[in-house]
Amino acid sequence: MNVSTGMTHRTTVQEGKYLAAFDSFQRNGAVGDPEWIHQLREAAIARFNVLGFPVARRGNEEWKYTDIRPIAATNFQPATGSAQLTLPPPDVDRLTFGNPGWSRIVFVDGVYSQELSALTSLPAGVSVVSLAQALVTHGDMIKQHMARYAPYESEAFTALNTAFAHDGALVQIADGAIAEEPVHLLFLTTGRQQDTVTYPRVLILTGKDSKATVIESYGSLDEGRYFTNAVTEVRMGSGSVLNYYKVQRQSQQAFHVSNTNVSNASGASFNSVNLDLGGGLVRNNLNVLMGEEGCSCVLNGLYLLNGTQHVDNQVIIDHTSSYTTASELYKGILDGKSHSVFHGSIIVRKGIQKVNANQVDKNLLLSDQAEADTKPAFWIYSDDVKCGHGAACGQMDENALFYLKSRGMDDKLARRVLTRAFATQVIDSIGNGAFRAAVGQIVENKLEEWLEAGESR
């Protein structure tokens, strides 16, 4: 809802480099793609050139707490795929959340890897293919959806991704299909080349009355500096349920910007859990359009930060239809000199009635050098609505700590238990049991590691 600041922009040296890279990409990288996508890319790069990176520090409300000049200033080169990579089983196990049996599509440095993917036993009614391949085989179908939900006209990173959109995942759930087992989209960055950029693109289409679980995860093999600029578009079918779990576990030097745009449908439920467990400078835009009557969404998130990590979650829920329900719960645990940002906007348009919406952001500050900035906002142009929001920031409750100690726990264990308990509300909202347990374990290990390292007293 934030009105664009109307800043004028001149192409800087850095943006110029993307323009140059684009020329070479259009000529060499994607010549086989259909004509319409060439046109789309041209339009998107032109738009990026107009928008530029949102680096302004004055009057730049949407990026108030997140300075992306480090991204703009780094000379990122398009990654050249390392599709021939083989992974030892422990790595596979780690990257698949201990469930190597789940169907997965794997991308290495932005390029589909057939060897690492496992798509032979997909749940019935679920289709997962590489977008680059689908552009050739299903071009006309993709044309109907691509760039329709993620607006490259107004968002610079979406424009940049759209300009370089080539590979990624196309997920289709057939009408009435009920898939119990999750499908996993794994974007792996090797970090073996310094300063590379990848543009993962995901399109998820759910059929009428279908139900599915999609895990979209971003992992890395080495610590290194790279930039991931991801765009995911979701078009919900009427009455469908999609559990969408995004996990970001990139390196502590990585830059990660993601735009997830969801178009909700009548009677459909979009449930997401966003987990930020890694990354150096991270920005997630999650936009849900509540465009048809009776749709609902549950958007939860958890971020665990230490060191100098910076994670910014911007969540916009736009109610353009009546009888819609939304609920939002983001929680953060901050240690070291980390910095978290939460910016939630709930918009209820004029004439839209019977809307229930709730948003909450809570932060637990473990260190006295961490910073939490939060802004849960409402924009309500109607009257028959019930909207609530809340935010809280603070340290561990001394009384709760005392209670646990009086029951015989030592200080360290008591702190770990309470910190873990703080995260539970979000973790428990993960529907799939195996994945929930895996995430719980990852969080616990991380907290233990922190306490061992003594970062949190």
Next chain:
Amino acid sequence: MSTGNRAVKELASQSYQYGWVTPIESDTAPRGLNEDTIRWISAKKNEPEFLLEWRLKAYRHFMTLLQKEQLPEWANVHYPSIDFQDIIYYSAPKTKEKLNSLEEVDPELLKTYEKLGIPLGEQKRLAGVAVDAIFDSVSIATTFKEELAKYGVIFGSFSEAVQNHPELVEKYLGSVVPYTDNFYAALNAAVFSDGSFCYVPKGVRCPFELTTYFRINAQSTGQFERTLIVADEGSYVSYLEGCSAPMRDENQLHAAVVELVTLDNAEIKYSTIQNWYPGDEEGKGGIYNFVTKRGKCAGANSKISWTQVETGAAITWKYPSVILQGDNSVGEFYSVALTKGYQQADTGSKMTHMGKNTRSTIIAKTISAGHGNGTYRGLVKVMPKATNSWNFTQCDSLLLSNSCGAHTTPYVEVRNNSSHLEHEAFTSRVSEEQLFYCNQRGISLEEAHRLIINGFCKEVFKQLPFEFAVEATRLLEANLEGTVG
């Protein structure tokens, strides 16, 4: 359909009761803004050199901002751009000489106040209230001055303070709101005409509630008043400010600055009822109320409390704030903002925690009706050294029509992990269940609405000094009168 709709129609048609013009001769500055205007104002008011210099610096800063087009555009309000050269920056009722008693005051003015129901002088109902009434830009009459002088309290117009206590003015002017603070603060610093000044000496508990009334009268006059209140160590003062303005077709700019300073163990309570002309049913005319209000708890254990009831003005842009600098200092903000017709209000508070064990509370209630748009905008900022600081924020909105808007944009910035912050907000319309409950107890729909709305505002109204609480309730009820039935 429901009661809400009818309520809106009635709200929108409720006419402004305080709209008339007092036909008196004014001594006005030439239209427009340049260095000469500043010098003209300064000379007119016989100001010392430091003040003129300060005004000129502010003027130059303002012109730089204007040239760079750095106008504040972040607020959720919409209005055509203002031509700053098309404003008369100073307008004073022509006074022959210094006035000694009420009898000497222009009877037209007295009639005006009578209509507003302002207790000027030692009068019956509100006896015990000292009044420093600002008519347009110049202080007309000050009462209770001698009584206050006994306690060493300095209270009067800003111009008088400049003449009689230049050292105090020089020390504190701009110490809380520097002229570089924002666009309208810069404009105000350059052209401010008059305002109120109050100094409460060490250990004194001011014996009266101090009151000022502001009115905008002469056509196309911007009113730029400046208020400075200093509470020295261990002192206490409660200050009340009420506003209403006559009906005009043109939008008038009101850019005021209020600065409060409390030293160790001092307390200031500042209450406002703002009832400027809100424009007509089509949203034509009305006052632009762009105000910078800020207090600084400079001393330890000091306290600043803001209470405001905002029912008027076409556009309100106002964030009474507190800088909690002293250890253990306390900041409070209580607000009710009503928008109806085409009114727009973007208001809230800013609490900056700097000292240890600082506490702040924000209670903001927004009521939107008709095509009104109310926005709560607040910032709670905890600096790294504000150990054990505490904040509670509650900002609720009540929606009375399907074409109004209620928006909430709270900012929370925490840089200290021992602080505790809670924020909650709720937005809804008057619930059918509550109305039904009242109806079945024999309470009419209109009465039920009034009850519920009064209940919604109660937390804020109870913070007001008694006379103001009565006035605030009356004002709100008048606005909601005959809404349903």
